[in-house]
Amino acid sequence: MARKDHPFFPHHALEQALQFFILVAVLLALTLWRPAGLADKADPLNTPEHVKPEWYFLAEYQMLKVVPRTVGIVGMGLVAALILVFPFLLDRDKAKYRPLQRPLFFFSGIIFVVSYVILTVWGHYS
Amino acid sequence: MAEGRKSFADRAVEWIANNVNLRALVNLFGTFTGFLYGELDERLELGEAVKKQLRKPISGRVSRWWGCFGGITFLLFMIQVVTGVLLAIYYRPTVDGAHDSILFIMNDVRYGWLIRSVHRYAAELMVLTVMIHMVKIFLSGAYKPPRELTWVSGVLLLLLTLTFGFTGYLLPWDQRAYWATTVGTEMAHSVPLVGEYLSTALKGGGVIGQRTLSRFYALHVIILPWVLTFFLMSHLLMIRRQGAYEPQ
Known part of the structure; x- marks a missing residue:
């Protein structure tokens, strides 16, 4: 599965060029299929029917509709702080890198991603 | 074919031969490369540095496709810098002028619609690729010592990218922008203890108006780019210094 080590130029540079193209x-x-649109000028007195954030905030938005707002926001802050600093505290054993050697982290990652996707889709259709 | 009629290519070659001093061009090129490889290289020894960079081995364990999302995110950021500067030339960050200036960019500026659309889609793709990059790093355990600081800078880069998205979304000053920002500042308002201050600081007062637009613009085009560049440089330097992660 693993390839041989290869020099940056030209091997790796050409791969990157391909990815760039x-x-x-x-x-x-995307641009030609649907150029960026523009809604009517902002009107503070006229609330549109469906107000939704961008897709990458939809999961958070949908979660806050389900759980109490303060709990959700504090929870998100705690999760973000944990994601930021956990490598200094947890899962530091370099010898354990296979998914089943670190099941807690591997599967909590999977669960996080899946629930994020589900919340986004749910937010999109609700 | 008649003797007097020559193909376009023949005429082009003839024109170049008659009108362009090829020898001078070659000499100019020689002078330039001579300067690069000669005088400049004698002083700065660039050739050696470039050679070292180009021959640096890349680990074969880094996947060609799953390993490319960090680099793709970087490329998208470069695209954002270029298209963003082009947009800033015509964009006006005022409540009265913003929407009109976007309409002008879309309708009257040559390729303005293309520049704006690319900026818009590249922003969304950047969020997507940075998320995929992060998930991949998490699942493969690449944040383990000694790469914890690379992980921290990466998470900060994700948060900065999201802040870029949030501030940039308001700038067109259309209905969607205004009400999405309303939702966002309401969420900031529900943060316990500091929510009130946070929301006022974001909006520049009690309501979303000119002050909100001004500070989102300043964040989006001045503050965030420099902060992001700083963390990006740290991120890349650490990766360069430590090499890409590979399980032993």
């Missing part, structure tokens, strides 16, 4: 293609395809 794929990225540009994706960007241009």
Whole structure:
């Protein structure tokens, strides 16, 4: 599975160039398919029917609709703080890197991602 | 074919031969490369540094596709810098002018719609790729010692990217922007103890208005880019110094 070590140039640089062109293609395809839109000018007196944040805030938004707001916000702050500093405290054993050698971290990561996706989809359709 | 009629290519070559001093061009190129490889290299020894960088081995254990999202995020940030500067040339951060200036960019500026759309989509893709990058790093355990600080800088970069998205979303000053920001500042308001201050600090007062737009603009185009560049440089330097993570 693992490849041989290879020099940065030209091997790695060419791979990156390929990825860059794929990225540009994706960007241009999205742009040509649906150019960025613009709603009516902001009107503080006129609340639109469906107010929703961008998709990357939808999961948080949906969670705050379900759990009490203060609990949700404090919880998010705690989770963010934990994500920020946990490598100094937990899961520091370098010898254990396979998923089943560190099941707690591996599966809590999986559960986090899955629930994030579910909340986003739920937020999108609610 | 008649003798007098020449193909376009032939005429082009003839024109170049007659009108362009090729020898002078070659000499100019020689002078330039001579300067690069000669005088400049004698003083700064750049050639050796460049060679060392280009030949640096990349670990074969770094996956070609799952390992590319950090680099892709970096490229997207570069795209954001370029398109963002171009947008800033025409954008006006005022309550009266913002919406009109976006309309002007979309309708009258040459390729303005393209620049704005690319900026918009690259922003969303950047959030997506930085999330994928983070999940991949988490699941493979690449944050383990001695790379904890790289992880911390990476999480800060994700938070900065989200703040970029939040502040940038208000700038067009359309209905969606205004009400999404209303939701966002309401959430800030529900933070215990400091919520009141936080919301007032974000809005620059009690309501979303010119002061909100001004400070979001300042955050989006001046403060956040420099803060993000600082953490990005630390992130990249640490990766460069320690090499990419590979399980033993």
